[in-house]
Amino acid sequence: MSANSGRLGFRDGLRVASVGLRARPLRAALSALGIAIGTAAIVGVLGLSSSSQAGLLAEIARLGPNMLTVEAGTSLSGGTAQLPREAPARIAHLDNVQLVAHTALMKDDNVYRNPMIPAANTGGLQVRAASLNLPAVLRTVVARGTWLNEGTAREPVAVLGSTAAEHLGIDRIHPDQRIWLGGQWFNVAGILEPSPLEPEIANSALVGYPAAQRYLGYVSLVGGEEETGPPSSIYVRADIDHVAAVRSLLAETANPEAPYEVAVSKPSDVLTARAAAAGAFDSLFLGLGVVALIVGAVGVANIMIISVLERRSEIGLRRALGATRGQIRTQFLAESILLAVGGGVVGVLAGAAATAVYAGSKNWAVVIPVEAWSGGIVSAILIGALAGLLPALRASRMPPTVALRTV
Structure with missing residues (x-):
């Protein structure tokens, strides 16, 4: 003191x-x-x-905020609309569009571990036909095995999303690995990493469009001839500085006759909203x-x-x-x-x-x-x-x- x-x-x-x-x-x-x-x-x-x-x-930032998704919306009668088969090609001709990939959901086909599984036990898994450049557009990679190529896209070969593989109990790839898809055996070529921009891919078994037409009957009549059925989702990578401009043109480009039946979204907005x-x-x-x-x-x-x-x-x-x-x-x-x-x-x-x-x-x-x-x-x-x-x-x-x- x-x-x-x-x-x-x-x-x-x-x-x-x-x-x-x-x-x-x-x-x-x-x-x-x-x-x-x-x-x-x-x-x-x-x-x-x-x-x-x-x-x-x-x-x-890693996935890129420049991906846009075009999907079939709802028709005026309240039913589910369809995208034209030519929609991906039309969109690819737009200025400032870098890449276009697409998938087609086959609602009548299911995937199981083997034919002994009850038909009602689908586990929420889906079957989709996919274009060969899908991983590049979604910026996802194959965790195990390989992705589809020009040859395997024509054969009964599938690639599994991460959730689908987990549900089916498949954690590795070997030459005899098969799944029961659409009432027949399909070989499993690979397993994808999760895709945050398109989570539905994780629940899907993906096949090539030619295989979907040949083995699963996914066709539509065009001029009296059978062609592979229309896509249900189109994924577009736009120039980062022109995303808004490309987005404003997608609906009319995908379906000029009924643009109101087209739903356009930006998946990264969902992640941004989740962050917020x-x-x-x-x-x-x-x-x-x-x-x-x-x-x-x-x-x-x-x-x-x-x-x-x-x-x-x-x-x-x-x-x-x-x-x-x-x-x-x-x-x-x-x-x-x-x-x-x-x-x-x-x-x-x-x-x-x-x-x-x-x-x-x-x-x-x-x-x-x-x-x-x-x-x-x-x-x-x-x-x-x-x-x-x-x-x-x-x-x-x-x-x-x-x-x-x-x-």
Whole structure:
């Protein structure tokens, strides 16, 4: 204590304030636990939300925001419309269109592990005819085996989406690997990686258009001759600087006679919306974190009140030796803040660690917003100050003679 000012120095104040915590470490740790849990919840929720958004945005950047999807919409009568067979070729002639691929959903065909599976157990799997450049347009790759080529596209050969392969219990490719598709055996050539831009592909068994016409009867009459049936989905890669312009022309180009029967979408918009909605449930978990902080604050306040009652002799002795009411008040207020800040720091570290572990398991960039950890520390300081204010005032108002009676 300074002889001239009668005030405690900052270091002395911290040392005196920490006496109560160091004397009762288990009690202090349990009191700080609620604050640590609440702070960890807040930091973890905000960190995981930000990391998830960063991961989705990175996925969008990798896949490219320049893919557009053209699908058959609804006719004026309310039924399902069909795209013209010539739609892919028409779209390919548009300016600023880089690549065009397409698939055709065959609703009457199903795929099974073997012919012994009941027909009703489809598992939601679909059969689609696919153009040979589909992986290039979707920017997906073959995880195992190979993709279709000019030869296998004409034969009973299929490539499975990731979900379809998992459902069928196929995790590797060998020469005798077969599936029961459309009432006959098809050899399995490969398994695709998941395609975030077109998740329906993951649930599908993909065959070539010639094989679909020859083995599955997917045909339509054109000028009295049988031709491969029309596509149901067309995937368009446009020049990145002209996506909006190409999008505005797709419906009329795909079906000039009935453009209102064509649905045009941008799959990356779905991922962008998902990134924006990644924090939709944050408020619920943040609320739980706030509740934990309130419980922690009540615990700190309770411990500080008990501490004042237990240390009346110490308070009386310090007052008798010349300590002012302000010094007593500052001591217990600082002790409460130290207790809360200790819990806040532990909570921030725990929340950051949880974010790093989970984001790492998902191959996301670890993003912990500044407002998450700084808000956690600031909240801890405010909680400590509010929780310790009443006990500190009570301690400072205790007369030395009353306090010393317990000595």
